[in-house]
Amino acid sequence: EAGVTQFPSHSVIEKGQTVTLRCDPISGHDNLYWYRRVMGKEIKFLLHFVKESKQDESGMPNNRFLAERTGGTYSTLKVQPAELEDSGVYFCASSHLQSNEKLFFGSGTQLSVL
Amino acid sequence: GQQLNQSPQSMFIQEGEDVSMNCTSSSIFNTWLWYKQDPGEGPVLLIALYKAGELTSNGRLTAQFGITRKDSFLNISASIPSDVGIYFCARAGITSYGKLTFGQGTILTVHP
Numbered sequence: 293e294a295g296v297t298q299f300p301s302h303s304v305i306e307k308g309q310t311v312t313l314r315c316d317p318i319s320g321h322d323n324l325y326w327y328r329r330v331m332g333k334e335i336k337f338l339l340h341f342v343k344e345s346k347q348d349e350s351g352m353p354n355n356r357f358l359a360e361r362t363g364g365t366y367s368t369l370k371v372q373p374a375e376l377e378d379s380g381v382y383f384c385a386s387s388h389l390q391s392n393e394k395l396f397f398g399s400g401t402q403l404s405v406l
Numbered sequence: 407g408q409q410l411n412q413s414p415q416s417m418f419i420q421e422g423e424d425v426s427m428n429c430t431s432s433s434i435f436n437t438w439l440w441y442k443q444d445p446g447e448g449p450v451l452l453i454a455l456y457k458a459g460e461l462t463s464n465g466r467l468t469a470q471f472g473i474t475r476k477d478s479f480l481n482i483s484a485s486i487p488s489d490v491g492i493y494f495c496a497r498a499g500i501t502s503y504g505k506l507t508f509g510q511g512t513i514l515t516v517h518p
Contacts (some may be wrong), residue, residue, distance in 0.1 A: 325504055334511065335449070337506065337507070385504070393498040394454065395451070
């Protein structure tokens with residue numbers, strides 16, 4: 293069974309540009325989460341999808357961040373326009389509805405905004 | 407918001423030594439989780455704890471949920487080079503179990 297996959301693994305962009313991160317959860321996992329780790333700090337929750345619905349987006353930093361999960365399968369996280377403080381590792385995770393807390397994480401996207 | 411205090415921040419040990427790290431919180435939690443992140447990878451769940459006082463092992467790893475429900479520790483016995491990585495404690499959300507709050511992480515380096 294394939295794990296959670298994220299693309300790209302690395303992205304280097306200039307301030308003001310747009311970047312879109314993609315996450316493919318484990319097949320059959322209705323829960324999908326986005327987390328972010330800024331250098332030197334803890335991993336922080338961004339938002340939670342159940343199927344195609346946003347369940348909780350309380351961790352999204354501001355309206356420059358837009359997450360979608362059309363059809364309840366893969367998800368995208370778009371940052372537009374990117375700022376320097378957006379740099380960090382963006383993790384996607386998924387889980388079954390029945391074992392919500394047992395998250396399976398992807399390898400992350402390392403985003404560098406210059 | 408809720409914060410977890412994880413210590414130590416980093417550890418440098420010799421292969422074969424035992425390791426201990428812990429997490430504390432000012433609030434009571436119902437679930438403690440321990441994750442490990444290998445370089446270039448995402449966190450992987452090692453152990454999940456659901457009851458106060460619970461002691462759970464996974465190979466050379468042992469974790470306990472504190473009696474007060476405000477702390478947890480993770481022990482690694484007879485460390486090996488592949489134990490290198492970042493270890494995170496986390497607590498599950500109260501209403502949304504997958505909304506995890508993480509500790510700052512413990513960076514473990516094992517010298518052969």
